[in-house]
Amino acid sequence: MKLKLPLVPTVIVGLAIATMVALGIWQLQRKAEKEALIALYAANAGRPPIAFPAVAPVRDSEMFRRSTLNCLEVVGWQSVAGRDRQGKPGFQYIADCRTGAEGPGALVAFGIGDRPDLKPGWKGGVVSGTLITEPSRYGVIERAFGKVPIPRPMIVAESAPEGMRPVAQPDPNGITNNHLSYAVQWFFFAAAALVIYLLALRRRQSGH
Numbered sequence: 001m002k003l004k005l006p007l008v009p010t011v012i013v014g015l016a017i018a019t020m021v022a023l024g025i026w027q028l029q030r031k032a033e034k035e036a037l038i039a040l041y042a043a044n045a046g047r048p049p050i051a052f053p054a055v056a057p058v059r060d061s062e063m064f065r066r067s068t069l070n071c072l073e074v075v076g077w078q079s080v081a082g083r084d085r086q087g088k089p090g091f092q093y094i095a096d097c098r099t100g101a102e103g104p105g106a107l108v109a110f111g112i113g114d115r116p117d118l119k120p121g122w123k124g125g126v127v128s129g130t131l132i133t134e135p136s137r138y139g140v141i142e143r144a145f146g147k148v149p150i151p152r153p154m155i156v157a158e159s160a161p162e163g164m165r166p167v168a169q170p171d172p173n174g175i176t177n178n179h180l181s182y183a184v185q186w187f188f189f190a191a192a193a194l195v196i197y198l199l200a201l202r203r204r205q206s207g208h
Contacts, residue, residue: 004205013197017190024186031179041172050131052099052106056150058133064172067131067155069106071097071124080135084112084165091116092167094134094154097124107134107154111164122161129157132170 041064049066053059074095082092090112097106108127111120133151160166 005201009197013193017193020186020190020193024183024190027179027183027186031177031183034175034177034179038172038175038177041175045130045172049128052131052155053153056133056152058131058151058153062131062153063133064170065131066128068126068128069097069099069108069155070126071095071099071106071108073098073124074120074122075105077120079113079116079118082109082112083168085168086165087168088112088165090114090165091118093118093120093161093164095120095122107152109154109156109167111157111160112167113164118164120161120164127155127157127159129155130169131155 037060040060044061044064047065049068050062052067052069053062075098076096078094078096079091080094081089083089091114092109093111093113095108095110097108099106108129110122110127113120132154134154136151156167156170158166158169
């Protein structure tokens with residue numbers, strides 16, 4: 001028995017399926033882009049040190065490079081979740097440094113503690129480590145639809161203040177790349193929508 005396709009529902013379902021397939025293809029493209037970016041970051045880790053960027057944003061060619069800055073004065077501390085070099089979780093302390101009379105200053109991830117209310121004794125000085133960007137304080141929805149500040153450059157220091165543990169150095173291979181699974185999900189949703197619609201049409205055609 002030949003199925004009769006109602007125009008409006010078929011167009012709506014067809015557009016929905018086309019959108020899901022397009023999103024799946026886009027995720028596959030994003031997967032390739034993320035793989036290339038991770039490869040670049042991994043290569044950066046073996047390149048010579050660079051000067052600490054004066055202002056954001058940190059370019060992809062600068063991420064995960066070695067860098068050094070002179071923190072003239074620590075003007076504040078913040079703590080976020082983090083891990084030490086042995087993988088033990090704790091609170092990662094980030095120093096907000098003054099680097100000159102004016103300007104945005106600099107951030108230094110400078111130790112892991114077991115409490116969020118420690119008072120690190122480090123007052124400033126020359127510090128070396130791996131250049132990345134500050135941890136994001138914004139959710140997925142805010143980043144997608146809101147106007148959020150550009151992440152500031154940050155050094156993950158090699159050493160730690162007295163009484164704290166050194167922060168795990170950032171690893172480009174630890175960057176998540178879930179785009180393949182997202183693509184598979186969109187293709188599955190598209191296939192499921194098509195099967196459900198065809199079953200609904202057959203059921204309607206048979207009069208049940």
